[in-house]
Amino acid sequence: MTSEGNFVQPSIPRFNGHYDHWSMLMENFLRSKEFWSLIETGYEEPMTGARPLSEGQQKELEALKLKDLKAKNYLFQAIDRTILEKILEKDTSKKIWESMKKKYEGNARVKHSTL
Helix, strand or coil: CCHHHHCCCCCCCCCCCCHHHHHHHHHHHHHHCCCHHHHHHCCCCCCCCCCCCCHHHHHHHHHHHHHHHHHHHHHHHHCCHHHHCCCCCCCCHHHHHHHHHHHHCCHHHHHHHHC
16 A cells, blocks of 8 residues: 555635634645645736637636636635625635735734734
C-alpha cells in the first residue's frame, strides 16, 4: 500500500469572524489548489463589441472561467450564507475575496483597541 492511499483531503477553512486567521488559512488552501492567482489578479471578460477572440484565446478564457468557478465554490463553502448575502459582488472569486477583506479585515484590531 502506498502512502497516497492514506492521503487526507484538507478541509476548507470556515470563516468564523476572525478574518486575519481565516484569510491566511484560506490563502494557503487556495494556493495548494492552484487557484490563488485568480484571487490576486482575476480575469477579464472581453468587452462587448470587441473583436472576436481567436480559438486559443476562447479556450484560455473558458479555462479561466472554470478555474474561477472552482475557486468560488471553495469560497462559497467557507463563508456562511448570512455573510454571503451581504456581499453584493459575487461575479468572480477575486470580487468575493475583496469584499470579505474590505468588510472584515482589521476587525480584530478594532476589537482589541476598544478593550
